[in-house]
Amino acid sequence: MDFLGNCPQYIANGLANGCIYILVAMGFNIVFNSTGIINFAQGEFCMFGGLLAYTLAASLGLPLPLAIPLALASTAIIGAAMERLLVYPLRRAGALVAIIATIGASIFFKSLGRVLWPKEAYKVPEFTAGNISLPGATVSRQFLWVFGLTILSVTAVYLFFNHTKAGKAMRACSVNRFAASLVGINVMRMSLYSFVLAAALGGLAGLINAPYASYSMGLFLGVKGFTSAVVGGLGNTFGAVTGGIVLGLLEELIPGFLTVVLGVSTGYKDAVAAILLIAVLLLRPQGILGRGVVEKV
Amino acid sequence: MSGKKIVVAVLLAGVLLASMLAQMGCGQKESGSKEPIKIGVVLSESGANEPLGKPERNAIKLFVKRLNEAGGIDGHEVEVIIKDDQSDANKAKQAMVELLEQDNPVAVIGSSGTGTTIAMKQEAEKAGIPQVCMAAGANIMDGDITWIFRTPPTATEAGRKALSYIAEVLKVKRVALLYDTNPFGSDGKAVVEREAPEYGLEVVVSEGYQTEESEEGMDTHLTNAMTANPEVVLVWGTNPGPAKIVKRMRDKGIKLPYVGSHGIANQAFIELAGEAANGVVFPAGKMLIYQKIMEPGSEEYEFIKDFADAYFEEYGENINTFAGHGWDAILIITEALKRAGVGATPEELRDAIESTKGLVGTAGVFNYSPTDHNGLTPDDLTMVEIVNGKWEPAKE
Amino acid sequence: MIASNGGSGKKRGGSYGSPPRRPDWMGMLRRNALLLGFTVFIMVMPAWAVPLSKPLSIPIILTMRLVGVYAIVAVGLNLLMGYAGQVSLGQGAFFGIGAYTSALLTTKVGFPVWLGIPCAILVAMLFGVLLAPVLRLKGHYLAMATLAMGIVVFVFLREMTWLTGGNDGVRNIPHLSVPFLEITSTRGEFYYVWIVAIIVLALCSRLVDSRVGRAMRALHQSEVAAEAMGVPVSAVKKRVFILSAALGGLAGGLFAHLQRFIDPNQFSILLSISLVTMVVIGGMESVWGSVFGAGLITFLPKLVEALPRWLGEVPDWLERYSNYEGMILGVIIMLTMVFMPSGITKGMVDLVRWRRSSFVNPFRRKAVD
Secondary structure, rough: OOHHHHHHHHHHHHHHHHHHHHHHHHHHHHHHHHOOOOOOHHHHHHHHHHHHHHHHHOOOOOOOOHHHEEEEEEHHHHHHHHHHHHHOOOOOOOOHHHHHHHHHHHHHHHHHHHHOOOOOOOOOOOOOOEEEEOEEEEEEEHHHHHHHHHHHHHHOOOOHHHHHHHHHHHHHHOOOOHHHHHHOOOOOHHHHHHHHHHHHHHHHHHOOOEEEEEHHHHHHHHHHHHHHHHHHHOOOHHHHHHHHHHHHHHHHHHHHHHHHHOOOOOOOOHHHHHHHHHHHHHHHOOOOOOOOOOOOO | HHHHHHHHHHHHHHHHHHHHHHHHHHHHHOOOOOEEEEEEEEEOOOOOOOOHHHHHHHHHHHHHHHHHHHOOOOOOEEEEEEEEEOHHHHHHHHHHHHHHHHOOOOOOEEOOOHHHHHHHHHHHHHOOOEEEEEEOOOOHHOOOOEEEEEEEOOHHHHHHHHHHHHHHHHHOOEEEEEEEOOHHHHHHHHHHHHHHHOOOOOEEEEEEEEOOOOHHHHHHHHHHHEEEEEOEEEEOOOOHHHHHHHHHHOOOOOOOOOOOOHHHOOOOHHHHHHHHOOOOOEEEEHHHHHHHHHOOHHHHHHHHHHHHHHHHHHHHHOOHHHHHHHHHHHHHHHHHHHHHHOOOOHHHHHHHHOOEEEEEEOOEEEEOOOOOOOOOHHEEEEEEEEEEEEEOOOOO | OOHHHHHHHHHHHHHHHHOOOOOOOOHHHHHHHHHHHHHHHHHHHHHHHHHHHHHHOHHHHHHHHHHHHHHHHHHHHHHHHOOOOOOOHHHHHHHHHHHHHHHHHHHHOOHHHHHHHHHHHHHHHHHHHHHHHHHHHOHHHHHHHHHHHHHHHHHHHHOOOOOOHHHEEEEOOOOEEEEOOEEOOHHHHHHHHHHHHHHHHHHHHHOOOOOHHHHHHHHHOOHHHHHHHHOOHHHHHHHHHHHHHHHHHHHHHHHHHHHHHHHHHOOOOHHHHHHHHHHHHHHOOHHHHHHHHHHHHHHHHHHHHHHHHHHHHHHHHHHHHHHHHHHHHHHHHHHHHHHHHOOHHHHHHHHHHHHHHHHOHHHHHOOOO
């Protein structure tokens, strides 16, 4: 069975992509929890992360341990600016207005990225080059970084939400923003924090998704990240983890199965995420791990 | 009621302002000694075909600048009106009709991609105006070819060149094809699948990929392809997809030969793929390595050198094949105009282009005829190998 | 479908809603002043726009044809989004389905165009019926489900090469036509598109003032309240969704015969997003706002492109207008949302009222939910 023989490799690839999706999905979740907004510009934070890392490390020649925090910090500042200039003024607006506004932001960011980084792709330096041969699969060393940093980020986000005051306040906002403000939580500051955190996570996803980054990567990662968030249950950190891994694995296993077993071309791979998203929304809108948060109509 | 009055007033003011602008516009047009010759250009400066459209635009602008500095054609300046179709056939059609209705160009150049070119071609046929395209799609020349000409070698020529290299130099049979699902890649896929049997080759697997996918995503496509036990990997796409694939292939220790398409005939591929680019072979115009395969002093050599030097001086970049296609397109039109004379009818200009013989361009020597609007032969292509990050002629 | 829908809405309104009365011609004229005025404006447009196009470097009539097409689909989307409050980021899918239906029927089967376009409407409606279950979702979830729907349709248009030709597209699509007459001139296409568009606009403005329209707005405010008042909420939502799909199909059909070459890339999710932008910038809950939005979004690139030609010599970096198009559009969207969340048209009207009576402050308007 060729397909089974290939499976370790598919799984390794799926996990690597899944990790990136997890980071993007957590960004969606954090913003959604504290503001109730789906930030369509989340994918563009990944673009900024990747391309700023390129500029700092490859063009300006900074060492990586310096360039990466700088790139993340700059992305976080972009996120903060977006929150203050766009989301804050819209704090009383409805869901639709907020969606459109963030779409506007994503169009703006993408176009800005195109002006600043006009080439079709840039090579972001890898943390460590080379690769590792496992039985049945070859993974790049970068994969270990991706894996490690994702675990680190998930743990950090989990601890932040469960064991710090700010994190608990943000969770309170996600339950009921009005009630949260009544008990003295500064809801608007939580909104700012959430954008900073989401932008930094998105930036991290963009730059460890190395070695290639381009201005057009935002939409691609945004859709995948959102799908992961919804599949696991919007707003749930472990949901994002589950969703990211499920999507990552399905995206590699389904085309693998189609090509190797059925002999069908895999141009349909692009539709896997979208179909999964529709299926989950229709069959289990609260997500695989969700507990019925969505009201039924 | 008065709300409506305001609307009426605003409308009136708008019309007045517009007519004033119109007057100004007319006033500007009167100046100048001789009526300029207008050539319309539609290019994909953004979107999927951006890597093609940008150098094409640069080359066309530079050519016209030099031509006008040298006195234009019979003292008439040449004016190019450049529009961006954003790699969207709908916008290309719109841009084409705009050019025809607004500017009355003598001829049009465009576009960079296949779909956009076909959209323009239909309008060129309807209006009866010569069109010179820079797209390689084999299907552009399907149907009526009265008005359309082409400067690059077709995808069919490039595909055949690559396949003959695989069959005759590599002497292997089983081909794994990985193609971009965008129009460039799917066009190449159609050509390769159609032509492969003629060279005794078997396409054992065709995998479509998306150029935005991560390296791991590409790894899956490679893994799928490897399952079919190919002897060579053929990748048809534009950057950065092919670079991700070759890098992953070498990382995985797959030693199979990698043959690319003319879509990677640019420096960006070498930069993106790094070390892994070495050993990659692809079909390209001879221009890419002219210093290595042409005699200094020959007409072709001097022509390309002149172009390369001027281009480098203007933009600080080396030439690539796409810049060459733009240069050839404007060259062919202006040369035909010189022969047909300024003020030639579209039919006369088309006949003049059709009678182009032995015109040295960047992509080769152009010979058009009423039945052949492609102008080049497969011999104008060559196989290029990347050795130590430099282009070298591949052994044939 | 559209005709019967609008008609039945009116009939019901007449028989149940208001007491019977004699025809009030002046009243009718006054109520429809905007529609009549707009019709006259469109009919005389070529007279002044054609001579102006060249000096302005903006092909007005040529662009207006597309505005008409986008206005039709945007009005349909506005019924769904603005009036019924159901976000759809996948309207481009119906547009694409309509375009492909009419294009394939006319080129491969040999249907005449005037038959192909009604088929486009029917097929788009059929897909509307099939996809209607997504309406169970709300808010963000509905937005993302429809976005995903758009992606799926795009991928299938691209990959089903045996039917759609894949990336090679469908070419040599016949021109628009009525029986025995093919319309090939730009002006003819302009009138063709706008006559259809004005009929759609008229029907839609009737619809929103009818019983169905009131039901739509009621369920937008509160579904529970609407249900309690006897509005069959999910049936109304479904009907509006199918109507908007039908209008998408109609616009798509017209589009295919205007452009005469279609490929999947023209119907990517970027199209859906720009359609939503048209509706939102023009103004939610406003049929005429969508027309304005369609016009603004379609003319904006032409303006940006024409600017350098008005100014004469410009530096090279400025000439690459397409680089900045997204930035300009993005800023317009964000500013509109922050300062005039009910759209530019409504915002402007409110601004005028506010200047006069300080009661209505457009900047403080509560946003549409």
